[in-house]
Amino acid sequence: MTQSNSTVKIYDFYPSFASFKTEILDGLRKPQKEIHAKFFYDKLGSELFEEITMLDEYYPTRTEIFILEQYKKEIASMVGIDSILIEFGSGSSKKIRILLDELPDLTAYMPIDISKEYLEESTEILAHHFPNLPIVAVCADYTELLHLPDIKHAARQVAFFPGSTIGNFEPLAAQKFLRRVSRTLKKGDGMIIGVDLKKDPSVLHAAYNDAKGITAEFNSNLLRRINRELNADFILDNFRHHAFYNKEFGRIEMHLISLTDQTVRVANENISFTKGETIHTENSYKYSIMEFQDMVRNNGFFPEKVWIDPNNLFGVFYLGVSHNSCV
Ligand SMILES: C[S@@+](CC[C@H](N)C(=O)[O-])C[C@H]1O[C@@H](n2cnc3c(N)ncnc32)[C@H](O)[C@@H]1O
Numbered sequence: 001m002t003q004s005n006s007t008v009k010i011y012d013f014y015p016s017f018a019s020f021k022t023e024i025l026d027g028l029r030k031p032q033k034e035i036h037a038k039f040f041y042d043k044l045g046s047e048l049f050e051e052i053t054m055l056d057e058y059y060p061t062r063t064e065i066f067i068l069e070q071y072k073k074e075i076a077s078m079v080g081i082d083s084i085l086i087e088f089g090s091g092s093s094k095k096i097r098i099l100l101d102e103l104p105d106l107t108a109y110m111p112i113d114i115s116k117e118y119l120e121e122s123t124e125i126l127a128h129h130f131p132n133l134p135i136v137a138v139c140a141d142y143t144e145l146l147h148l149p150d151i152k153h154a155a156r157q158v159a160f161f162p163g164s165t166i167g168n169f170e171p172l173a174a175q176k177f178l179r180r181v182s183r184t185l186k187k188g189d190g191m192i193i194g195v196d197l198k199k200d201p202s203v204l205h206a207a208y209n210d211a212k213g214i215t216a217e218f219n220s221n222l223l224r225r226i227n228r229e230l231n232a233d234f235i236l237d238n239f240r241h242h243a244f245y246n247k248e249f250g251r252i253e254m255h256l257i258s259l260t261d262q263t264v265r266v267a268n269e270n271i272s273f274t275k276g277e278t279i280h281t282e283n284s285y286k287y288s289i290m291e292f293q294d295m296v297r298n299n300g301f302f303p304e305k306v307w308i309d310p311n312n313l314f315g316v317f318y319l320g321v322s323h324n325s326c327v
Pocket of ligand 1: 037038041046049053061088089090091092093095112113114115140141142143162163164165
């Protein structure tokens with residue numbers, strides 16, 4: 001644990017180099033090559049994601065911010081005083097500020113993110129804006145984190161999971177994650193979660209294929225990261241960004257298409273590609289309100305409230321902890 005100033009503590013559970021190498025090689029050896037979306041987020045990846053959030057085509061961020069702004073008083077009253085807010089995949093920690101403005105009596109804020117340098121930077125900026133707020137930042141892979149650091153006692157804990165990052169999980173993994181989060185909470189606690197809703201595929205297509213090519217840059221930054229960290233020799237221009245809505249699975253898929261037959265060296269191993277073969281780099285599942293509410297039931301939560309924007313693009317759900325059945 002490092003301590004940067006009196007109100008900020010940082011716990012470092014950054015995943016090991018060995019696990020990064022194993023996961024990347026395991027994914028590239030599969031018949032359908034794949035790389036887990038969590039690996040997008042080195043420092044540049046986090047910065048590129050932040051750029052994506054400001055693009056005209058990328059409606060999710062501004063829509064979720066609109067909802068949080070619109071209903072912040074009601075959401076804050078559900079969080080209550082003497083609570084700890086725990087944010088999963090906190091990124092720039094910008095959205096939480098909307099709630100923090102309404103919660104002067106919060107006991108602590110705990111941002112959790114895998115992107116270490118970016119987490120440190122965002123935490124420092126947040127601490128500057130909220131000098132009296134105790135912040136306990138945790139660098140970790142939240143799918144592996146079994147216990148949260150023990151911090152101050154508070155009346156309640158509320159998880160915050162914005163950005164529709166839940167959509168990056170396979171549905172079964174999303175259920176497992178929800179169960180795991182609910183186990184760190186107790187009855188009376190809650191979770192605020194942002195979910196991208198099902199909609200016209202053309203809107204989705206534009207959001208993941210922006211005209212400036214920032215999403216393409218974000219996607220291919222994965223190869224740049226692997227080149228740097230695993231001594232690989234991907235030629236970035238030999239791969240092209242490809243994103244499309246898969247109606248059958250209700251998800252956007254992102255891939256990197258090999259533009260030629262080629263062999264790439266990754267951590268002393270040869271990985272061969274035929275022309276047109278892809279690396280599957282991300283799924284982003286879209287849910288209807290009912291589908292999502294059904295999913296949370298029996299996974300440690302019950303849907304208590306949902307706020308949506310006037311165009312039904314995005315939903316912010318408040319989930320109560322149920323701790324019933326299969327948890
Ligand atoms: C889609 S971005 C959302 C960022 C921010 N919450 C927002 O709403 O704009 C996903 C965030 O989750 C983090 N992340 C992704 N997978 C993660 C994992 N397995 N463990 C911890 N953080 C993860 C990324 O570093 C990134 O900051």
